[in-house]
Amino acid sequence: MAKSDNVGTGGAAERLIAQVGADQAGKRLDQVVASLFSDYSRSRLQRWIKDGRVLLDGKPCRSKDKVWGGEQVSLEPVLETEVVSRPQAIPLEILFEDESLLVVNKPVDMVVHPAAGNPDGTLLNALLYHHPDLNQIPRAGIVHRLDKATSGLLVVAKTLQAQTSLVGQLQERSVKREYVAVAQGVMTAGGKVDAPIGRHPVHRTRMAVHPSGKTAVTHYRVEAHYRAHTLLRINLETGRTHQIRVHMAHIHHPLLGDPDYGGRLRLPAGASPGLVAVLQSFRHQALHARRLGVIHPVSGEEMAWEATLPEDMRQLLDELERDSAAL
Known part of the structure; x- marks a missing residue:
């Protein structure tokens, strides 16, 4: 267990001290440091070893040095400017x-990270204004993303320790993410899509199910049927780019309004004028990240939040229900 010596100054945090256990004898220093100071990522700890911020029995050391048990390891973390984007109100x-x-x-319509075509006006810019110290956390503490046209919940880490914990939870697939979506077509039952996703071989800004892609698993459950659409509850086991959109298109039920994977707008035969108007004006994928659950990085408590649907999706569902009731 690391303890604090409270000696940090300037950009450095307080010095942390821990003792190498007998069961760690013969291991490399960087492996031991990663286990002793697990609040920080391995890559960051290796950089601090190289920069001389890790001492072994008070002396500078190298990542490859071996330990034999009983040594004292001290770490002086340093908070560095990681983000150069400007804060925006x-x-x-x-x-x-x-x-x-x-x-x-x-x-x-809010982009998460600045990129070509969206240099500002992003969630990251907003976060830096709300909490300026986030410029000391990689990507301002953003550990997962939502597409520009997808609404809903995102968790942000405000410390390096929290970031390491959340990234670990994502890698272990323990973060609970539930989405609400409207798919085209009437689906009779829920199920699972287990199909690898990679970059589209032709359209490089899109993703596609591809044998050489990364493992991707999506679970879906039918919540309601309409004349020509289905309301779904979707849970992600993995978090690939465009995963829900690609998987639903793969099983021939693309999301309503999806500009990349949904094809042209198809109006249901006999649809009410109100529904036709709503469908024609709905210009983005009908997808909302409704529920998010994580383990708190400090308390270890299970925490969960739920976000209400955006107004345009509420109007869409209301009109789909009215139209369905008229059948």
Whole structure:
């Protein structure tokens, strides 16, 4: 267990001290440091060893040095500017915030990270304005993404320790993510899509089911049937780019309004004028990240949040229900 010596100054945090256990004898220093100071990522700890911020019995050391048990390891973490994007006063809907985490309900049409074509106006810019110290966390603490046109919940790490914990939970597939989606066509039952996803071989901005892609698993459950659409509850086991959109198109039930994977708009035969108007005006995939659950990185408590549907999706579902009731 690492303990604090409270000696940090400037950009450095307090010095942490731990003792090498007898069961770690013969191991490389970088392996031992990773287990002793598990709040930080391995890559960051290796950089700190190289920079001389890790001492073994008070002396500089190398990652490859061996330990034999009983040595004292001290670490002086340093907070560095990781993000150079500018803060912007963009409103955020914050559902939860404490010293470690921040949970936001992202609106449709907000990009998560600055990129070509979207240099600012992003969630990252908004987060830096809300909490300037996030510039010391890689990607301002954003550990997972939503597409620009997908609304819903995102969790943000406010400390390096929280970031390491959340990234680990994502890798272990223990983060609970539930989505609400409207798919085209009437689906008779729920199921699972287990199909690898990779970059589309022709359209490089899109993804596709491909044998050489990464493992991707999506679970879906039917919530309601309409004249020519199905309301789904979707849970992700993995988190690949465009995963839900690609998987639903793969089983021939693309999401309503999806500009990349949905094909042209198909109006149901006999649909009410109200439904026709709503469908024609719905210009993005009908997908909302409704529920998010994580283990708190400090308390170890299971935490979960739920975000209400955006107004345009509520109007869509209301019109689908009215139209279905008229059958």
